[in-house]
Amino acid sequence: MAHDVKSQVADEALVHRRRAQIIAAAVELFAHQGFYRTTIQDVAKKAGVSAGLIYQYVTDKEDVLLLVLLSVLDSYKQEIPAALAGLTDPLERFWAAVGAYCRVVDQRREATVLAYRSTKSLPDDRRELIKASEIETNGMIAACLRDCIKAGLMREVNAELVAYQLVTFAHSWALKHWRLKELCTLEEYIAQGFDFFAQALLTPKGRRHQQKIQTGG
Amino acid sequence: MAHDVKSQVADEALVHRRRAQIIAAAVELFAHQGFYRTTIQDVAKKAGVSAGLIYQYVTDKEDVLLLVLLSVLDSYKQEIPAALAGLTDPLERFWAAVGAYCRVVDQRREATVLAYRSTKSLPDDRRELIKASEIETNGMIAACLRDCIKAGLMREVNAELVAYQLVTFAHSWALKHWRLKELCTLEEYIAQGFDFFAQALLTPKGRRHQQKIQTGG
Amino acid sequence: MAHDVKSQVADEALVHRRRAQIIAAAVELFAHQGFYRTTIQDVAKKAGVSAGLIYQYVTDKEDVLLLVLLSVLDSYKQEIPAALAGLTDPLERFWAAVGAYCRVVDQRREATVLAYRSTKSLPDDRRELIKASEIETNGMIAACLRDCIKAGLMREVNAELVAYQLVTFAHSWALKHWRLKELCTLEEYIAQGFDFFAQALLTPKGRRHQQKIQTGG
Amino acid sequence: MAHDVKSQVADEALVHRRRAQIIAAAVELFAHQGFYRTTIQDVAKKAGVSAGLIYQYVTDKEDVLLLVLLSVLDSYKQEIPAALAGLTDPLERFWAAVGAYCRVVDQRREATVLAYRSTKSLPDDRRELIKASEIETNGMIAACLRDCIKAGLMREVNAELVAYQLVTFAHSWALKHWRLKELCTLEEYIAQGFDFFAQALLTPKGRRHQQKIQTGG
DNA sequence: GATGAATGAGGCTTCATTCAT
DNA sequence: GATGAATGAAGCCTCATTCAT
Numbered sequence: 042m043a044h045d046v047k048s049q050v051a052d053e054a055l056v057h058r059r060r061a062q063i064i065a066a067a068v069e070l071f072a073h074q075g076f077y078r079t080t081i082q083d084v085a086k087k088a089g090v091s092a093g094l095i096y097q098y099v100t101d102k103e104d105v106l107l108l109v110l111l112s113v114l115d116s117y118k119q120e121i122p123a124a125l126a127g128l129t130d131p132l133e134r135f136w137a138a139v140g141a142y143c144r145v146v147d148q149r150r151e152a153t154v155l156a157y158r159s160t161k162s163l164p165d166d167r168r169e170l171i172k173a174s175e176i177e178t179n180g181m182i183a184a185c186l187r188d189c190i191k192a193g194l195m196r197e198v199n200a201e202l203v204a205y206q207l208v209t210f211a212h213s214w215a216l217k218h219w220r221l222k223e224l225c226t227l228e229e230y231i232a233q234g235f236d237f238f239a240q241a242l243l244t245p246k247g248r249r250h251q252q253k254i255q256t257g258g
Numbered sequence: 259m260a261h262d263v264k265s266q267v268a269d270e271a272l273v274h275r276r277r278a279q280i281i282a283a284a285v286e287l288f289a290h291q292g293f294y295r296t297t298i299q300d301v302a303k304k305a306g307v308s309a310g311l312i313y314q315y316v317t318d319k320e321d322v323l324l325l326v327l328l329s330v331l332d333s334y335k336q337e338i339p340a341a342l343a344g345l346t347d348p349l350e351r352f353w354a355a356v357g358a359y360c361r362v363v364d365q366r367r368e369a370t371v372l373a374y375r376s377t378k379s380l381p382d383d384r385r386e387l388i389k390a391s392e393i394e395t396n397g398m399i400a401a402c403l404r405d406c407i408k409a410g411l412m413r414e415v416n417a418e419l420v421a422y423q424l425v426t427f428a429h430s431w432a433l434k435h436w437r438l439k440e441l442c443t444l445e446e447y448i449a450q451g452f453d454f455f456a457q458a459l460l461t462p463k464g465r466r467h468q469q470k471i472q473t474g475g
Numbered sequence: 476m477a478h479d480v481k482s483q484v485a486d487e488a489l490v491h492r493r494r495a496q497i498i499a500a501a502v503e504l505f506a507h508q509g510f511y512r513t514t515i516q517d518v519a520k521k522a523g524v525s526a527g528l529i530y531q532y533v534t535d536k537e538d539v540l541l542l543v544l545l546s547v548l549d550s551y552k553q554e555i556p557a558a559l560a561g562l563t564d565p566l567e568r569f570w571a572a573v574g575a576y577c578r579v580v581d582q583r584r585e586a587t588v589l590a591y592r593s594t595k596s597l598p599d600d601r602r603e604l605i606k607a608s609e610i611e612t613n614g615m616i617a618a619c620l621r622d623c624i625k626a627g628l629m630r631e632v633n634a635e636l637v638a639y640q641l642v643t644f645a646h647s648w649a650l651k652h653w654r655l656k657e658l659c660t661l662e663e664y665i666a667q668g669f670d671f672f673a674q675a676l677l678t679p680k681g682r683r684h685q686q687k688i689q690t691g692g
Numbered sequence: 693m694a695h696d697v698k699s700q701v702a703d704e705a706l707v708h709r710r711r712a713q714i715i716a717a718a719v720e721l722f723a724h725q726g727f728y729r730t731t732i733q734d735v736a737k738k739a740g741v742s743a744g745l746i747y748q749y750v751t752d753k754e755d756v757l758l759l760v761l762l763s764v765l766d767s768y769k770q771e772i773p774a775a776l777a778g779l780t781d782p783l784e785r786f787w788a789a790v791g792a793y794c795r796v797v798d799q800r801r802e803a804t805v806l807a808y809r810s811t812k813s814l815p816d817d818r819r820e821l822i823k824a825s826e827i828e829t830n831g832m833i834a835a836c837l838r839d840c841i842k843a844g845l846m847r848e849v850n851a852e853l854v855a856y857q858l859v860t861f862a863h864s865w866a867l868k869h870w871r872l873k874e875l876c877t878l879e880e881y882i883a884q885g886f887d888f889f890a891q892a893l894l895t896p897k898g899r900r901h902q903q904k905i906q907t908g909g
Numbered sequence: 910g911a912t913g914a915a916t917g918a919g920g921c922t923t924c925a926t927t928c929a930t
Numbered sequence: 931g932a933t934g935a936a937t938g939a940a941g942c943c944t945c946a947t948t949c950a951t
Contacts, residue, residue: 050910075378077294080945091912093948102946157433158375161292172436196457202441202450209430210423216374217422219389224419233419240413241458267935276935297920308937313922484914493914509812511728514941525916530943591867592809595726606870630891636875636884639868640861647860650808653823658853667853674847675892701931731924742933744927753925 049097059098060108062088067109072151076106076159106159107167113152114174120145121181131188132250138185139238140231142178142211147227153215179204186242194247203242210234263321266314276315277325279305284326289368293323293376323376324384330369331391337362338398348405349467355402356455357448359395359428364444370432396421411464420459427451480538483531493532494542496522501543506585510540510593540593541601547586548608554579555615565622566684572619573672574665576612576645581661587649613638628681637676644668697755700748710749711759713739718760723802727757727810757810758818764803765825771796772832782839783901789836790889791882793829793862798878804866830855837893845898854893861885 048056066088070079081102085092099105124141128134146153160171183204189195214221214230221230243251265273283305287296298319302309316322341358345351363370377388400421406412431438431447438447460468482490500522504513515536519526533539558575562568580587594605617638623629648655648664655664677685699707717739721730732753736743750756775792779785797804811822834855840846865872865881872881894902 052910055910077379081947082945085913092946093912093914094910096947097910154378158378161371161375162294176437198454199441199450202438202447203454205430205434205438206427206451206454209426209434213422213426217426220393221419221422224416230419233416234423237415237420237423237458241454269935272935298922299920309921310923310937310939311935314935319921486914489914511813515943516941526942527917527944528915531914536942588812592812595805595809596728610871632888633875633884636872636881637888639864639872640885640888643860643864643868644857647856651856651860654827655853655856658850664853667850668857671849671854671857671892675888703931706931732926733924736934743925744933744935745931747926748931 047100056098059090059094062090063095063098063105064108064112067105068112068152068155071106071109071159072155076155076162081105103163103167107163107170109152110156110160110163110171111174113149113156114171114178116149116152117142117145117178118174118181121178125185130254131185131192132194132247132254135185135189136235138182139207139211139235142182142208143214143227143231143234146211146215150215150218153212157212157216179208182207189242189247193244194250195242196244198242207238210238263316263325265316273315276307276311279307280312280315280322281325281329284322285329285369285372288323288326288376289372293372293379298322320380320384324380324387326369327373327377327380327388328391330366330373331388331395333366333369334359334362334395335391335398338395342402347471348402348409349411349464349471352402352406353452355399356424356428356452359399359425360431360444360448360451363428363432367432367435370429374429374433396425399424406459406464411461411467412459413461415459424455427455480533480542482533490532493524493528496524497529497532497539498542498546501539502546502586502589505540505543505593506589510589510596515539537597537601541597541604543586544590544594544597544605545608547583547590548605548612550583550586551576551579551612552608552615555612559619564688565619565626566628566681566688569619569623570669572616573641573645573669576616576642577648577661577665577668580645580649584649584652587646591646591650613642616641623676623681627678628684629676630678632676641672644672697759698751707749710741710745713741714746714749714756715759715763718756719763719803719806722757722760722810723806727806727813732756754814754818758814758821760803761807761811761814761822762825764800764807765822765829767800767803768793768796768829769825769832772829776836781905782836782843783845783898783905786836786840787886789833790858790862790886793833793859794865794878794882794885797862797866801866801869804863808863808867830859833858840893840898844895845901846893847895849893858889861889 048060050056050059063084067079067084070083070087074083081095082092084105085095088095095105099108120141121138124137125134128137156171160168163171179201183200186195186198186200186204186207190197190200214227225233239248239251265277267273267276280301284296284301287300287304291300298312299309301322302312305312312322316325337358338355341354342351345354373388377385380388396418400417403412403415403417403421403424407414407417431444442450456465456468482494484490484493497518501513501518504517504521508517515529516526518539519529522529529539533542554575555572558571559568562571590605594602597605613635617634620629620632620634620638620641624631624634648661659667673682673685699711701707701710714735718730718735721734721738725734732746733743735756736746739746746756750759771792772789775788776785779788807822811819814822830852834851837846837849837851837855837858841848841851865878876884890899890902
């Protein structure tokens with residue numbers, strides 16, 4: 042799991058519980074007020090612990106941010122495989138992955154925005170952890186895409202590049218939510234996105250397959 | 259344009275010059291170290307002025323950020339119309355607008371990232387200014403899109419929603435540059451994006467028109 | 476008493492002790508150098524604590540001033556009742572009250588001057604607290620006066636107005652000490668004041684009573 | 693006149709005019725906001741000149757305060773002799789002097805308060821100038837008092853000490869105006885003060901003389 | 910393990926003063 | 931003589947971090 046971050050406390054279960062507590066408080070505060078505007082005292086108070094305690098589970102304020110960001114990215118990494126479970130059809134898997142992504146983003150909207158804003162607040166080495174996690178998630182989407190291409194359902198596009206476009210599409214729901222929420226609901230957003238990407242990516246064969254899925258489903 | 263922000267100094271030309279000086283220094287520093295890590299002294303030193311001087315042209319540190327962000331958004335608002343000048347064909351105008359957008363983003367890559375990261379650091383009222391400017395720029399793209407739809411060259415899509423997708427596509431070049439630059443060049447990025455959006459948006463008529471343009475051009 | 480001012484620290488006893496420490500340091504410094512010339516660092520150093528600590532017991536530099544002024548006024552409010560304890564004769568009580576006032580002023584001479592100089596440095600709402608306290612003290616003197624009038628020992632004067640004159644008489648010892656100390660001692664100052672006010676206020680009956688007291692006492 | 697303060701400007705008339713301009717602006721600002729809260733820029737703006745100009749007529753910000761305070765004390769020193777002009781009767785002169793003092797204080801109420809608050813803000817040497825001026829004014833009152841005593845109209849009191857009491861009585865009208873104005877008008881204040889001091893000071897002969905004056909007047 | 914009072918370095922901001930025009 | 935833009939020292943206050951209990 043996520044944290045190679047060192048703690049002064051031995052009991053692993055406790056470490057886990059305390060960190061969860063700290064992260065929960067921090068996500069909310071960071072998301073609303075930003076990293077710099079949030080003090081450790083704020084986090085401590087919201088988490089219902091003392092400020093000193095936090096420093097037994099974390100070395101730095103930046104460490105708290107790292108923990109928070111990793112927890113956000115973790116939730117992405119968990120939801121996508123979960124959504125794919127039991128599905129075998131490449132096209133179904135593809136839409137399921139993208140849809141799942143959009144929905145996690147919606148559930149953790151503020152945290153997603155936070156990730157965009159704050160990654161650069163981390164020192165380079167810790168930021169690499171974040172990037173790695175992002176690449177991993179993107180990889181899941183790209184893999185689905187490649188399976189569709191291999192099956193002749195989609196055009197030969199640069200899978201990673203398009204994966205970025207898909208991911209960005211999902212993120213935008215959070216980043217531009219202030220405006221988008223006035224234009225459509227989440228499901229409408231997803232629907233028009235699917236339509237859009239379908240147009241852009243599907244081969245004639247893919248289109249026919251798509252029809253079948255929708256009719257059959 | 260851009261700054262309704264008040265200054266202690268009367269001489270407008272001077273105000274303009276000084277602010278440009280301050281903004282130039284600040285963009286660079288904010289982009290690299292972030293808003294909070296950058297001190298006013300840093301900005302002053304880089305701008306070659308005293309810290310006190312800055313406060314004759316700005317009320318706040320946050321005001322500096324506002325000025326910076328507005329200057330970024332301004333550059334968008336200037337480049338797009340410039341790229342459209344002289345073009346009348348709806349499709350040509352559309353691609354020109356999107357291409358121009360991508361290229362400003364590339365030129366001001368760090369500033370663009372800064373805008374994403376730091377807008378939330380502004381108090382609500384100042385943030386509204388930013389949002390307004392963003393909506394305005396988006397409107398330019400959406401207008402081109404609508405013209406294409408009206409001319410029967412593109413499908414009937416939600417113009418504003420798709421405009422967001424286009425804008426996001428451009429921004430991603432800056433936001434994910436750390437990864438994308440390893441996958442392709444800017445022009446390749448634009449080309450595959452055009453291809454992608456063409457697939458998604460053009461009507462048969464639009465496709466034929468597109469052919470003509472490319473052949474003729 | 477005195478401090479409705481909020482503190483970050485919970486432990487009331489500690490808050491009390493720390494504030495006393497801060498006030499003690501501040502009175503001296505403010506009295507000598509004035510409020511504006513004294514820095515929080517000065518206060519901290521003299522109090523033997525860190526600058527940051529002060530802000531756990533106070534919100535503002537102005538808050539320190541408020542605390543100081545309230546502590547001065549408090550000492551007035553405590554000394555007068557103490558001086559009256561056990562006395563029942565109206566005339567005796569009157570002189571005791573005025574004498575006590577003069578003596579506190581003498582003991583806290585610099586603080587008294589400070590109160591005159593610095594009250595206006597407070598924002599209006601905090602200044603009201605000071606005024607209220609002053610009115611309360613004046614009320615004690617005025618009450619003694621009224622008792623004497625009721626007993627036919629003093630003329631029918633405007634008690635509150637004369638109370639002001641008495642209070643001002645006491646304050647002047649501090650305010651004009653630089654000159655008065657060359658003209659007389661505190662006790663001489665009080666004596667001539669008593670003589671003066673006796674002439675101005677006593678009725679014939681009061682004069683006879685006064686004789687008795689002095690002879691008997 | 694008052695200012696030994698040096699100026700960089702030669703033309704004496706100009707110096708005089710400029711200083712009057714500066715003082716006028718400063719009195720008002722200092723009186724309302726206090727010395728430290730008022731900036732030189734504030735004074736310059738209110739005086740309708742540039743900040744730089746002030747430093748051609750003054751060496752220091754403290755110099756401005758000195759000028760202001762001296763101008764206040766000057767007005768005392770002018771009004772009292774003016775009120776005495778033409779009067780020969782010692783008792784009449786005495787009441788005229790005290791009355792005049794009270795009325796200048798009323799006219800320059802805020803400036804008087806300022807003098808109380810701010811004298812200590814001056815460095816020792818400049819403060820001596822103020823004290824000297826105060827002693828001089830007090831001397832005028834004390835002289836009237838001594839004349840009355842010499843004429844057998846008043847008791848043998850310490851003239852300087854009582855002069856202080858009289859002066860303090862006048863000042864209190866300004867210092868405690870916030871409360872006194874609710875208790876009486878200026879003229880009532882003066883009247884009750886006169887009554888009070890008459891009781892305290894007049895000999896039987898003085899009392900008869902007083903009757904004559906009032907009846908005759 | 911937990912607490913929370915204490916520390917002190919550091920940043921934003923103000924403003925008296927100067928000086929080139 | 932007058933201007934006002936520029937300077938830079940200095941002070942208030944915050945907050946990450948420590949440590950005695």
